[in-house]
Amino acid sequence: MSELEETIVAVASPPGGAARGIVRMSGPDVLHCLETVFRADGPQKPAEVERPTALAGTLHLNSLASALRCEIYLWPGRKSYTGEPVAELHTLGSPPLLDLLIKQLCAAGARLAQPGEFTLRAFLSRRIDLTQAEAVLGVIDAHDQQQLDVALEQLAGGLAQPLHTLRDALLDLLGHLEAGFDFADEDLPFIAAEELERQLAAAAEITDKLARQIGTRATAQQLPRVVLIGWPNTGKSSLFNALSEKSKAIVSRHAGTTRDYLTAKLDLDGVSCCLIDTAGVDMETDLDAPANASPDVEQESVEQESVEMARQQAQQAQVRILCIDSTRRPNAWEESRLAGRHAQSEADSGRQQQLIAWTKYDAAESFAEGNAAPPDAVPSDSIATSSFTGKGIDELRRRMREAVLRAVASSSAVVAPTAVRCRESIRLAAESLGRGREIAQGRIAADRENSAQENGVQENGARIIDGEELIAAELRVALDELGKVVGAIYTDDILDRIFSRFCIGK
Ligand SMILES: Nc1nc2c(ncn2[C@@H]2O[C@H](COP(=O)(O)OP(=O)(O)OP(=O)(O)O)[C@@H](O)[C@H]2O)c(=O)[nH]1
Ligand SMILES: [Mg+2]
Numbered sequence: 001m002s003e004l005e006e007t008i009v010a011v012a013s014p015p016g017g018a019a020r021g022i023v024r025m026s027g028p029d030v031l032h033c034l035e036t037v038f039r040a041d042g043p044q045k046p047a048e049v050e051r052p053t054a055l056a057g058t059l060h061l062n063s064l065a066s067a068l069r070c071e072i073y074l075w076p077g078r079k080s081y082t083g084e085p086v087a088e089l090h091t092l093g094s095p096p097l098l099d100l101l102i103k104q105l106c107a108a109g110a111r112l113a114q115p116g117e118f119t120l121r122a123f124l125s126r127r128i129d130l131t132q133a134e135a136v137l138g139v140i141d142a143h144d145q146q147q148l149d150v151a152l153e154q155l156a157g158g159l160a161q162p163l164h165t166l167r168d169a170l171l172d173l174l175g176h177l178e179a180g181f182d183f184a185d186e187d188l189p190f191i192a193a194e195e196l197e198r199q200l201a202a203a204a205e206i207t208d209k210l211a212r213q214i215g216t217r218a219t220a221q222q223l224p225r226v227v228l229i230g231w232p233n234t235g236k237s238s239l240f241n242a243l244s245e246k247s248k249a250i251v252s253r254h255a256g257t258t259r260d261y262l263t264a265k266l267d268l269d270g271v272s273c274c275l276i277d278t279a280g281v282d283m284e285t286d287l288d289a290p291a292n293a294s295p296d297v298e299q300e301s302v303e304q305e306s307v308e309m310a311r312q313q314a315q316q317a318q319v320r321i322l323c324i325d326s327t328r329r330p331n332a333w334e335e336s337r338l339a340g341r342h343a344q345s346e347a348d349s350g351r352q353q354q355l356i357a358w359t360k361y362d363a364a365e366s367f368a369e370g371n372a373a374p375p376d377a378v379p380s381d382s383i384a385t386s387s388f389t390g391k392g393i394d395e396l397r398r399r400m401r402e403a404v405l406r407a408v409a410s411s412s413a414v415v416a417p418t419a420v421r422c423r424e425s426i427r428l429a430a431e432s433l434g435r436g437r438e439i440a441q442g443r444i445a446a447d448r449e450n451s452a453q454e455n456g457v458q459e460n461g462a463r464i465i466d467g468e469e470l471i472a473a474e475l476r477v478a479l480d481e482l483g484k485v486v487g488a489i490y491t492d493d494i495l496d497r498i499f500s501r502f503c504i505g506k
Contacts (some may be wrong), residue, residue: 007033008113008121009105011098012088012505021093023101024505027116029109030085031076036108037061037101038072038089040503046087049076059091061100068092082118083125114188116502120495123487130487131160131422140506145270150408163486166206170479173199189199193447196471197440203478205435211426223265223274224404227285227313230323231334232256232280235359239323240264240277243397249277256280259306261313268401279312283333287314287430318407319353319400326364326384331505353403356382357396362389422485429481436474443467 005447007027013020025033040057049055050074052075058067070091080086089101111203114120119136122128127138131154138151154160176191228236232255250257262277265481281287285307314320324334338356358364361384383399385392483489 007082007110007370008117009033009102009110010113010118010505013093015095015100017095018093020090021085021095021098023089023091023098024086024113024118025089025105025110026080026082026084026086026113026121028085030074030087033108033110034072034087034089034103037104038070040066046072046074049074050413051076052079054214055229059089061097061104063419063506064097065099068097078125081127082121084121105258109151113504114499115504116432116499116506118353119502119506120499125497128155129160129164130490130498131163133487136506137498137501140503147272160486162206162210163482166203166210167479167482167486167488168484169199170203170475173203174472174475174479177468180468181472193440193444196468197437197444200433200437200440200471204430204437207426207430207433207478207482211423211430224272224319224408225276225313225317226266226319226321226404227276228321228323229278229310229314230280231325231331234280234323234325235387236280236323237262237277239321239357239359239385239396242385242387242390242393243275243400250475256303256306259302261309266397266400268397268404271401271404273319273400273404276313276317278310281310281333282307285311285333287311287337296390317352319355319403321355321396321400323357323359324356324382325360327360334501353407354478355396355399355403357392358382358384360386360388361391362386425481429478432474432478432481436471436478439470439474445446445479 005028005284007025007029009023009025011021012024013022031047037056037059038046038055039060040046042055044053044055045240046055052073055072055074057070057072059070060067068091070089073088073090075081075086078084091097091101097350102112119128119133123130123133135151135154139148139155142148142151143149173191173196177196180191228240237249237251239426240262241247241251244266246264248264249262256279258277258279261279264275266273266275324330324338330338363386364384372402384398385394385396387393480489483493
């Protein structure tokens, strides 16, 4: 008997006693196994059910004198999670009782399910693809709302959909090319070189976009990064301590206290992030400049290194909090950041979020003149804060939460293992498509040259076929790689790696 012909059973509720315990079964013998333990209250028997149905009744276990209440949820056909008959028995969540139930179902012909076997069956019956199988894991393992959101989006096909569409388009294209080989004697190509090049370019663009989405942004397991950035002595470390409710960062009245950067995990009302305190910047610091390709480490002073580290942290973060000391006038660097913030917020909409924290506001209020921001003049995209009195800290946390969610929503984050697996495959697919496109471009150029010289069609035609075969070969590689991601092509190794991480009953 093949494994798929066997009926599997497992406890699907969490271990330990509970008011409700769930036993899940899947496979062709589900109805027969149910008959041996379950009696429905009403006239309808499980074997007569034709569509997904809930039935109330009693459980009859051989070694128990009395019957127990039980509801069963039955999917008798192929429209179930696993694509085969499935039943869930909901009864009292007593571990010895559930053991007895499982034993009796096994005696009736079922066998114990392996970890992840229900989801594996869903995959094998094409109810879900591999990215969604990993998303099931992501949902089960989610530790906070953000991880749950990412996993649910992936489960709904967020990533799978564009990949499937791309694969379908490439399969069509390959079909056209191969039809051309079958009729190689005809002079006309089945797809014009320009059209072939255009379609390859479109596919390469989509692949690049997917690769960027997956490659550069956070995965659900890498926390979104929120960085405190600003001039020395503006109160960044004090804000870090106030937000993280710990006195981890050293605070002093001397500018340049923080040299390294510090991190703390924050829970913003169900949304986690990593908060980073950095060293103060200097006049030369351009937060958006590309990284210094070959920093001369020997020559760099500690200050320069600290500033460089702060700049890198600012670039890697999804959210920046620009700290401005409200007890003094903004300096030139701060003025330029404040002046450019609207342009930046439009250019970066989604990519990177920025908030402005006016710090030391308790002192600003007592300084009537000469400070940066009189109490009633804080712009609407800013928050007036004081780490001493706690003013504005809750508001800042609320705004941080919104900014993190905005950044995550625009990042197409994926469940971490999917990201790792996808990245390499999509890179290889993009490379193949790029090579295919180069061949097509070379052929167009050669065709033009030939027609200018009015060369013979036959000679030209022979080269067309050569080029098309090479393009078809590249297309096949790209399709295989994309197929690995969506699960159209999979190896035992990939299946093992994914499904061995599931727990029994899922
Ligand atoms: N009145 C007032 N003073 C503050 C507040 N926050 C920080 N300070 C003071 O400002 C000074 C600098 O604070 P830090 O938190 O060390 O500032 P920083 O931005 O981390 O400084 P560097 O690490 O040197 O860049 C210290 O003397 C703090 O006591 C505040 O909310 N109110
Ligand atoms: Mg500091």
